[in-house]
Amino acid sequence: METTILSILLLTPILGSILVLFFKDEQKNIIRWFGFVVSFIAFLISIIAYLKFDSSNSNFQLTHQIIWIKSLNISYFVGVDGISLLLVLLTTFLTPLTFLSTWKAIDKKLRMFTFSMLLLEAGMIGVFISLDVFLFYIFWEMMLIPMYFIIGIWGGERRIYAAIKFFIFTMFGSLLMLVAIIWLAVYSSGSNGQFTTNLIELYKISPTIPLKIQSWMFAAFFLSFAIKVPLFPLHTWLPDAHVEAPTAGSVILAGVLLKMGTYGLVRFCLPLFPQASINFAPIISVFAVIGIIYGALVSMVQTDMKKLVAYSSVSHLGFVVLGIFAMTVESVQGAVIQMVNHGLSTGALFLLVGIIYERTHRRDIAYYGGIAKLIPLYSVALMIAMLSSVGLPGLNGFIGEFLILIGSFKSNVLDNFWFTAFAATGVIFAAVYLLWMYQRVVFGNVTNQSLENELTDLNTREFLVLIPIFIFIVWIGIYPSTFLNLTDSSVKNILQQVSQSTVNILK
Amino acid sequence: MPANNYEYFLLLPHIVLSVGIVLSILIEIFTKKGKEILPWVSSIIFLFVGVYSLLTLDKNFLIFGGTVEVGGKAAIFNFIFNIAALLTVLTSIDYIKKYEIFYSEYYILIQSSVLGMMVMSMAHDIIVIFMGLELMSICFYVLAGLNRKRLSNNEAALKYFLLGSFATGFIVYGIALIYGITGATSIQNIFENFIQYSNNILFIVGMLLLLIGFSFKIAAVPFHMWVPDVYQGAATSVTGLMSTAGKAAAFSVLIIVLGSNLTYSSPIAFRNYFSIIALLSTLIGSIIAISQNNLKRMLAYSSIAHAGYMAIGLAAGNKYSFAGIVFYLAAYVFMNIGAFTIISIIEGKDETRLTLDSYAGLYKKNPFLAAMMSLFMFALAGIPPMAGFFGKYYVFFGAIQADLTWLAIIGVLSSVISVYFYLRVIVYIYFMNETEKFDIEKSLGGNLAISLTGLLVLFFGIFPDTFMNLITNFIK
Numbered sequence: 001m002e003t004t005i006l007s008i009l010l011l012t013p014i015l016g017s018i019l020v021l022f023f024k025d026e027q028k029n030i031i032r033w034f035g036f037v038v039s040f041i042a043f044l045i046s047i048i049a050y051l052k053f054d055s056s057n058s059n060f061q062l063t064h065q066i067i068w069i070k071s072l073n074i075s076y077f078v079g080v081d082g083i084s085l086l087l088v089l090l091t092t093f094l095t096p097l098t099f100l101s102t103w104k105a106i107d108k109k110l111r112m113f114t115f116s117m118l119l120l121e122a123g124m125i126g127v128f129i130s131l132d133v134f135l136f137y138i139f140w141e142m143m144l145i146p147m148y149f150i151i152g153i154w155g156g157e158r159r160i161y162a163a164i165k166f167f168i169f170t171m172f173g174s175l176l177m178l179v180a181i182i183w184l185a186v187y188s189s190g191s192n193g194q195f196t197t198n199l200i201e202l203y204k205i206s207p208t209i210p211l212k213i214q215s216w217m218f219a220a221f222f223l224s225f226a227i228k229v230p231l232f233p234l235h236t237w238l239p240d241a242h243v244e245a246p247t248a249g250s251v252i253l254a255g256v257l258l259k260m261g262t263y264g265l266v267r268f269c270l271p272l273f274p275q276a277s278i279n280f281a282p283i284i285s286v287f288a289v290i291g292i293i294y295g296a297l298v299s300m301v302q303t304d305m306k307k308l309v310a311y312s313s314v315s316h317l318g319f320v321v322l323g324i325f326a327m328t329v330e331s332v333q334g335a336v337i338q339m340v341n342h343g344l345s346t347g348a349l350f351l352l353v354g355i356i357y358e359r360t361h362r363r364d365i366a367y368y369g370g371i372a373k374l375i376p377l378y379s380v381a382l383m384i385a386m387l388s389s390v391g392l393p394g395l396n397g398f399i400g401e402f403l404i405l406i407g408s409f410k411s412n413v414l415d416n417f418w419f420t421a422f423a424a425t426g427v428i429f430a431a432v433y434l435l436w437m438y439q440r441v442v443f444g445n446v447t448n449q450s451l452e453n454e455l456t457d458l459n460t461r462e463f464l465v466l467i468p469i470f471i472f473i474v475w476i477g478i479y480p481s482t483f484l485n486l487t488d489s490s491v492k493n494i495l496q497q498v499s500q501s502t503v504n505i506l507k
Numbered sequence: 508m509p510a511n512n513y514e515y516f517l518l519l520p521h522i523v524l525s526v527g528i529v530l531s532i533l534i535e536i537f538t539k540k541g542k543e544i545l546p547w548v549s550s551i552i553f554l555f556v557g558v559y560s561l562l563t564l565d566k567n568f569l570i571f572g573g574t575v576e577v578g579g580k581a582a583i584f585n586f587i588f589n590i591a592a593l594l595t596v597l598t599s600i601d602y603i604k605k606y607e608i609f610y611s612e613y614y615i616l617i618q619s620s621v622l623g624m625m626v627m628s629m630a631h632d633i634i635v636i637f638m639g640l641e642l643m644s645i646c647f648y649v650l651a652g653l654n655r656k657r658l659s660n661n662e663a664a665l666k667y668f669l670l671g672s673f674a675t676g677f678i679v680y681g682i683a684l685i686y687g688i689t690g691a692t693s694i695q696n697i698f699e700n701f702i703q704y705s706n707n708i709l710f711i712v713g714m715l716l717l718l719i720g721f722s723f724k725i726a727a728v729p730f731h732m733w734v735p736d737v738y739q740g741a742a743t744s745v746t747g748l749m750s751t752a753g754k755a756a757a758f759s760v761l762i763i764v765l766g767s768n769l770t771y772s773s774p775i776a777f778r779n780y781f782s783i784i785a786l787l788s789t790l791i792g793s794i795i796a797i798s799q800n801n802l803k804r805m806l807a808y809s810s811i812a813h814a815g816y817m818a819i820g821l822a823a824g825n826k827y828s829f830a831g832i833v834f835y836l837a838a839y840v841f842m843n844i845g846a847f848t849i850i851s852i853i854e855g856k857d858e859t860r861l862t863l864d865s866y867a868g869l870y871k872k873n874p875f876l877a878a879m880m881s882l883f884m885f886a887l888a889g890i891p892p893m894a895g896f897f898g899k900y901y902v903f904f905g906a907i908q909a910d911l912t913w914l915a916i917i918g919v920l921s922s923v924i925s926v927y928f929y930l931r932v933i934v935y936i937y938f939m940n941e942t943e944k945f946d947i948e949k950s951l952g953g954n955l956a957i958s959l960t961g962l963l964v965l966f967f968g969i970f971p972d973t974f975m976n977l978i979t980n981f982i983k
Contacts, residue, residue, distance in 0.1 A: 068972065069971055069972045069975070070972055070976070071972065071976060071979055072904070137891070138891040138892055141890055141891050141896075142890070142891055142892060144890065145885060145890060148930070148933075149937065152934065152937060152938045153937055153938060159938065160934050163934075163938070164927065164930055164931075164934070167926065167930060168923060168927060171922075171923050172923045175919035175920075175922055175923055176916070176919060178903070179903065179907065179912065179915050179916055179919055182900070182903055182904050182907045182915070183907050183912065185904070186904070186907050
């Protein structure tokens with residue numbers, strides 16, 4: 001069934017980003033409203049896409065295909081399954097909220113900011129809906145440019161260093177992926193008689209690649225995604241980028257951009273190179289578990305709140321990678337839901353850190369203390385976000401981590417319960433660093449007198465930003481089936497592809 | 508083979524340009540307003556020749572006893588050369604006043620050099636190649652040193668001339684050896700019996716000398732020593748033309764020679780030679796460019812690296828890689844001339860404001876120039892969806908198809924290195940505050956050239972198929 005809904009969804013922010021250039025820089029409020037409205041329209045369109053989507057069907061749906069580069073048989077081919085639809089929804093959900101959250105914080109070069117944000121949104125949507133590897137690569141690279149500007153122009157002290165580091169790290173991985181993509185296209189012409197980068201056809205062709213080369217291909221794709229996730233020890237760009245980026249940048253970075261890496265693992269690495277994935281799974285899981293514990297331990301000693309949240313991302317995404325490479329239905333389901341959870345809870349944490357940073361321009365934990373007395377509503381909001389990140393039962397974080405842990409425990413691919421045992425300590429550490437931070441910032445006596453003048457409680461706009469996120473945090477925590485059902489058949493489909501083609505090779 | 512009269516009709520682009528040169532000289536002699544009129548005369552000629560060539564692509568014949576080819580591949584190159592020249596002329600209108608080379612000869616020399624390039628790209632005979640090469644090179648030597656009062660200009664011209672004639676010497680000697688062994692100057696004759704000749708060491712030496720001469724012209728390592736000084740010393744608009752159209756002309760010859768090799772004899776000779784050239788050029792060009800503060804010098808080193816990427820295509824030597832080179836050259840013309848145009852607008856009198864510091868905070872002074880410069884830098888770095896990306900993509904595609912995956916990996920690694928210095932320009936433009944105050948002169952022609960190249964860079968990046976289909980039809 002061909003439908004253009006996804007193309008409309010993709011075009012909306014692109015069109016918006018072009019139109020915003022026609023405003024004048026002085027019309028600040030109009031530009032702010034414009035950015036918000038465009039991204040909100042995109043959200044509504046994605047809701048329509050969700051309503052049209054049939055979650056019982058495991059095939060790609062809402063597809064739209066136009067031939068783009070005939071000589072290399074590359075087409076503009078988009079479509080979604082449950083996993084990508086969920087992440088598209090996350091993207092379109094978070095983008096209007098970030099616009100709302102930076103209403104005051106971003107004042108200079110607003111036009112450029114709105115342009116970058118909308119282009120970034122288009123790039124992220126494009127990454128999630130592309131069903132052509134080449135098209136995927138285009139979007140994957142394209143969104144580097146707006147993110148580079150967002151960090152570099154509106155970032156903190158060391159923004160230039162962070163922006164360039166972010167760009168070059170990502171570029172390094174993705175260019176090797178490009179070589180692998182070209183190699184796949186050339187390989188497909190050998191068995192298919194025609195170049196192709198169409199994902200659905202590559203799903204059939206690429207598992208037949210001889211194992212030795214498959215491992216190299218896998219490595220090229222994996223490196224690119226692992227840098228983006230980021231998996232220990234490739235994570236060093238993340239704290240820099242997060243700390244230097246403005247709040248809006250951090251929220252998008254943590255909320256969606258990192259998910260592109262884990263999404264890539266699920267969408268490309270597993271089904272395209274199943275045998276290599278299984279072979280590498282234990283090693284990757286070791287790194288994932290190291291990342292979980294390392295990220296948590298480093299978070300514990302941070303004095304800067306934003307850095308603490310940034311390192312906690314390394315830890316949380318370690319869970320996601322572990323879940324993906326455990327390759328059981330539960331663990332992959334858990335990984336997918338954990339991607340969304342991390343987007344919501346870490347996004348909320350970054351927003352909250354940003355909110356007090358806007359007031360005091362300080363992020364060091366030591367500066368604060370006893371703010372519960374001064375700004376009680378804020379303290380409650382911070383508590384909800386923090387508990388969700390810790391993984392308190394009843395909130396969203398618990399569901400994802402629990403599914404990943406039971407999934408990896410019984411995994412045949414890993415076949416070793418120590419992974420789960422070590423990973424589980426990450427949950428405990430998470431409680432330690434987050435609760436400790438919370439205690440130092442919120443409880444006790446007001447340590448710093450200047451806080452009394454500087455701090456004001458949440459205003460209506462900030463409420464409007466946080467409430468939708470909290471609704472979903474609780475929703476996923478109490479009734480996750482809404483979201484698990486959406487991805488269920490897609491996850492099963494991917495795992496089936498993996499087991500099918502590995503059986504074929506074993507014969 | 509078409510009838511004799513028809514042959515001249517097919518040569519219309521070359522005839523129009525030649526007549527245009529004569530006409531321009533007459534205008535220069537008999538009117539005092541030559542300087543004002545000639546840019547528009549040249550623009551019209553270049554526009555006509557470029558568009559006409561594109562429209563007569565399918566009239567692809569070998570004429571004059573098989574010595575020259577019209578239509579097809581030659582026409583695509585004609586289009587590239589003339590668009591490059593047109594853009595350069597638009598840039599020059601205001602720039603050459605500032606640079607104090609406000610002479611009518613400037614335009615006449617550009618026209619002549621383009622004629623030389625067109626002769627090179629149509630040649631199927633090594634003597635014709637040589638004629639075109641000399642016509643182009645001599646015009647370039649003069650153009651590089653047009654401001655004779657300026658020291659850097661003299662240095663550039665002299666260096667270019669001495670090293671350039673050295674390279675020409677290599678080429679002539681190579682031609683002599685080849686002719687001595689084969690008794691023919693027709694490329695078809697030479698390559699039909701390539702395997703037989705290749706037993707003769709003198710023939711191989713002759714071929715190598717020829718290739719080395721052209722490696723010099725495309726500015727590939729280790730024959731790149733002249734590039735930084737010449738590109739920096741010459742007038743910015745001239746550098747723009749030399750680094751794009753001049754390179755394209757040299758590549759057109761290499762494609763003709765190697766393409767014939769492919770057509771008439773099976774083994775891909777000289778693959779190792781070009782692999783090494785490509786390896787060295789991409790890496791050395793990208794690495795040295797990192798430490799440059801002068802933008803012209805930085806783009807000179809980046810031009811060496813780009814020659815390396817294109818040489819990857821030569822090493823691969825198949826249909827896709829050759830087509831990729833042509834696409835890359837077209838994309839490179841737009842990106843590089845766009846960038847040089849911006850540099851020429853920012854540049855002050857007496858070669859000031861060429862360093863990165865002058866670009867600090869450019870977005871505040873002129874958002875249009877800032878945005879376009881970023882566009883060109885991203886395009887040169889090969890970020891999709893800009894034209895530069897597809898140039899690289901096609902070349903790497905050809906390389907992987909030819910089992911040269913290692914070369915493609917080297918290529919992407921040096922791309923990563925190159926990202927650093929391209930991004931540094933954007934860092935200065937957007938992320939830093941201005942350090943020196945100056946007014947940017949308004950230049951209508953320059954802005955026109957920038958808008959045109961910017962649009963083309965995006966158009967070729969988003970719809971690469973439009974141009975690529977034309978190329979693949981005529982590359983065998």
